[in-house]
Amino acid sequence: MKNKALAEKLQASSQMTKLGQAKIAEAQANGQWQQAQPPTAVIPEQVVELAARLQVSPRAYENFTNLSPFVQKTYTRAYFDAKTPTGRPKRLAWLMDRVERNLPPM
Known part of the structure; x- marks a missing residue:
C-alpha cells in the first residue's frame, strides 16, 4: 500500500521513470497491482x-x-x-x- 501510494505520487508529478512505469504496467496486467498482501498473523x-x-x-x-x-x-x-x-x-x-x-x- 505504501509503495503504491509512492508510485502514484511519482506518476502524478511526472517523476516516474520509464522502467518504473513498465513495472507498474506489468503488475497491473498480471494482477499483482490489485492484490493486497497484508502481513500474515501467527496463531x-x-x-x-x-x-x-x-x-x-x-x-x-x-x-x-x-x-x-x-x-x-x-x-x-x-x-x-x-x-x-x-x-x-x-x-x-x-x-x-x-x-x-x-x-x-x-
Whole structure:
C-alpha cells in the first residue's frame, strides 16, 4: 500500500521513470497491482505445530521454547509463509539449523 501510494505520487508529478512505469504496467496486467498482501498473523496453534516439528532435534526444541514469544512468532511466520508446501521442508531445515545454533531469525 505504501509503495503504491509512492508510485502514484511519482506518476502524478511526472517523476516516474520509464522502467518504473513498465513495472507498474506489468503488475497491473498480471494482477499483482490489485492484490493486497497484508502481513500474515501467527496463531498460537501454529507456534505449537512448529515447536512439535522441532522436537526431532532436542537442542532446537529447547532453544525454540526458550525464545521470546516475539521471536517464536517470527520463526513461525517464516515457516508458514513458504509459498508452496514443498518449500516448507526447506524452510524447516533452515530454521532448525538457526535455532540449534541459537541464532536470531534473520
